[in-house]
Amino acid sequence: LTSPHNLAVSLRNKSKREAQYPNDYYQSGNKFCQHTIDWTCKDMYDDHLKSKAHVKNKEKHHVSLSMPLQTTITSASASADSRRGFIQDFVAVCAESDIPLGKLRKLRPFLVKHCKQGGAVLGNESSLRQTHLPGKNENGKKMNLGK
Known part of the structure; x- marks a missing residue:
């Protein structure tokens, strides 16, 4: 006590x-x-x-x-833009190479392991096709790619 x-x-x-x-x-x-x-x-x-x-x-x-909050927001925005660009470029390469977007499930482990933004390609086939497939204008209509 x-x-x-x-x-x-x-x-x-x-x-x-x-x-x-x-x-x-x-x-x-x-x-x-x-x-x-x-x-x-x-x-x-x-x-x-x-x-x-x-x-x-x-x-x-x-x-x-x-680290100010604005820096964090700016870096998050830059990261999102980078991820979006990676997905668009990757989907464009797949389309030009005649690789079906349905096969991306098989490539996912490789992309996650070897690419910084590789985990970003996680969407399903239809959403990738609708949002990231090249040759579309702002309205989502297919444009003539000159082929």
């Missing part, structure tokens, strides 16, 4: 630790750096702050905070 005197001392130590480590102390549940440790012993704080796990997590947290 804890005596009232020991409790008062430990509460003073707790507030001291909060002041010493403002970036790492969380109010919720007496946690320090998302870990429950004995906050009465300063050595435990210092040992944890020097640990590889703490340093790695703190760097990861700073990187995620430094």
